[in-house]
Amino acid sequence: MLNLDKTDLIDNILIITNDDGSINCIPKDSATDNELSLFEEFEEAYPNGKIAEISLDEVKQNKINEMSAICENKIINEFYSSCLGESKRFDCTLIDQTNIIGLVAKAQMIIANAITDNTLEWKATGEPVCYPWTHQQVLTLGTDLFAHKTEKIKRYELLREYIKTLDTCDSVNKITWETEIPSPETTTSEK
CATH class of the missing domain: 2.20.25 (N-terminal domain of TfIIb)
Known part of the structure; x- marks a missing residue:
């Protein structure tokens, strides 16, 4: 047998x-x-083949990985700033983020009279070439970048921790980026 x-x-x-x-x-x-x-x-x-069973922990990890990828995608592709007076989208790959941080550092050095080169140039998504910016525009862009990344990362962290508390594969699979996370008083049966 x-x-x-x-x-x-x-x-x-x-x-x-x-x-x-x-x-x-x-x-x-x-x-x-x-x-x-x-x-x-x-x-x-098993006339149709054996269905592979995946554990609750594997389902949770897969969902956490999915939320991480969505978070990264939102950071890179959904960065908007009003630093130029109206809301515009800005490229936000890791290289772009590094360049913006460098521009912010340079703007701070210009304000402190620590350097004589006061050239600050950048551009919004879709604009063909970089052009001169004021130090305040650059500082606002940097502040907006920080707020944008922080908001997305905090959302991911909340989702990740919430997913860890769920006790069924079905409840885990229902989670999306937009899922409203219940308050801590919510019971497990309500999840």
């Missing part, structure tokens, strides 16, 4: 995990009559 919990059929190879932890692999095309009966038993129990 085949222990179906410890048996899988992958690419016409029956994989049987024995009680001692050892594994037997039986290719169907070279199976003996006795081994073919094991294939028949497995296929009778």
Whole structure:
């Protein structure tokens, strides 16, 4: 009798995990009559194949990874600032973020009269070339960048910690970036 919990059929190879932890692999095309009966038993129990079960912890980790990717995408692709007087989108890859931080540092040095080169140039998304900016515009851009990243990272952290508290795969799978996180008083059954 085949222990179906410890048996899988992958690419016409029956994989049987024995009680001692050892594994037997039986290719169907070279199976003996006795081994073919094991294939028949497995296929009778699972006519459409065995559904792979994934643990709650794996579902949680997959959802956390999904939320992390969404967070990064939002940081890179949804950065807007009104530093030029109206809301405009700005590129926000890691290189762009580094350049903005460098411009902010340079603006601070200009304000402190620590450097003589007072050239500050940058541009919004879609603008063909960089152009001169005031130090205040650059400082506002830097402040907006910090607020933008902080908001997205905090949202991710709240979602991550909330996901860790859930106790069913279904409740974890329902989570989206927009999910409203219940207050701490909410009971597990309400999640």
